[in-house]
Amino acid sequence: MKTLRTARSPVNTPCAPKHRHLQFSAMVAFGVGIALTMAAIIRPASALELHSSDFADNGPLADAQVFNGFGCKGGNLSPALSWSDVPDGTKSFALMVHDPDAPTGSGWWHWVVTDIPADRRSLPQNAGDATNPNAIPGAHQLKTDFGLPGYGGPCPPVGDAPHPYQFTLFALDVAALEMDANASTALVGFMVHAHTIARTTLTGTYGRPDK
Secondary structure (H helix, E strand, O other), X not given: OOOOOOOOOHHHOOOHHHHHHHHHHHHHHHHHHHHHHHXXXXXXXXXXXXXXXXXXXXXXXXXXXXXXXXXEEOOOOOOOEEEEOOOOXXXXXXXXXEEOOOOOOOOEEEEEEEEEEOOOOEEOXXXXXXXXXXXXXXXXXXXXXXXXXXXXXXXXXXXXXXXXXXXXXXXXXXXXXXXXXXXXXHHHHHHHHHOEEEEEEEEEEEOOOOO
């Protein structure tokens, strides 16, 4: 009598381990592809950077930048600013300067500028002089918490620890926000954030001498 030989199951063939290896490699490659795709999606389009020749990040602001009033005696000159690594699609910039430690419950807005032309890469010292219509050509300086447009320097309460003054530059996807001259800083901030492509913050500090 002849013995019948049954065919071996494919899973026991010498090729099966190779197939499992190829399947595993394909799964790993797929996973890596997904990870790279997600990284590309969430990676910022640009590392927008803001600089100043008048102060270092988290460094003290000079008397030239301090407010002249409310008991403070400074030059009230906005610092020189420059920026780089502007993202594609930028059609204008906005600049907002805020002191979150001001004792108001909502901080204090020291400078608000919109519609800065997209080809601009710097602002000279004292560009915040709103009495000069050519201080920042094409841009609009709006009212701050001092009640007037233009730059208003730091003047924290006597004896306070140094306050942080956050200079935040926004790259926007519109050429103009077309804000009313009397618009509140809250409304300006809402519109700015709604059109932001990228932003960067440079912080200066100032503490009023206890004298």
